Amino acid sequence: MTEAPLEPGEDVNEAVRANWKDETTPFERVRTVMKRTYESQSADEIAERALTTPTTARKHLDVLVGDGFVSATSEPGRTATLYRRSAESVVMEQAHDILREVGTEELASRISELQSEIQRYREETGVDSPEDVALEDVEIDRGTLQAWQTTRRNLDIAKAALAIGQAEDSVETTAAD
């Protein structure tokens, strides 16, 4: 499939929304929207983003909550249920993406590289974590701070992937006993 160029006068935003709606079901759109929704939103907000009705969105959100893909919370003072991607589900998704490409042995050595990188940030700044940078008023440029936060997040995910990979190997081995 090749993307068609815009016709004269055609709006790119309307064009891609129309394509998306034509090629997906409401359930697929709700799932896609929720995949990177890390801060809680109402079903109404999610429905608008997923180009569907609140009733339909709510029905599919309930399914996604049942699957563990989405977490539902009710906050005090707000009557509506709020939804966000479950953190566990993000970790599992990324861990399995990593394990498809990298074996556990190689992963272990890549993890120690990432740990050395974190150690370098600590030595350069004299503080333990990105949060301490603000608390201790450390001079650091935003790009470095962002890279540190990113590496820490990815290191934690890589460690989870390694643990999952090893546990899966172990379960398979004992099953064969």
Added chain:
Amino acid sequence: MSDSEIGDESHSVRGSVDRGALLDFREAVVRREPLATGELDYFLDPSVLYIHFEDGVSEAGSGRLDVVWTTQDDYNIHYTDETRNLRWDVHPHEYPTPPEDRHFHPPPDASRDPDLVEDSCIEVSEIVLVALATLKLWRTAYEWGSFDGVNEIVNPP
């Protein structure tokens, strides 16, 4: 980020680079565009997604998108080839216009001149839709043989 053309401006995006978002962006583009392939700069801890186009706009032999997307949905989408650079961004900025976070750095050099930075034509914000919009704009430039006017979507030359 050393290979990237994004430069200092990447410092203005908020949040961690979102590996999952980069993979979603790649999936949306390569599924639809036979001329495109995508790779992370570093598999486990990426700072940027490279989308390579094996044919180029007009005289350019190829082209590349450098995509940075964060957990707070800020982004840089930087197009580069032999003769031009341009970039669609979402992040807080100090340019007098546009008032919103989304803005466009026009070709030929992805200018940061406050008089030249303009409104971005990409108004959608879901990752998949931004990826499809970027691809559609690239396809349009590919067919036209030019990026001139591509951000001014309503009245192509």
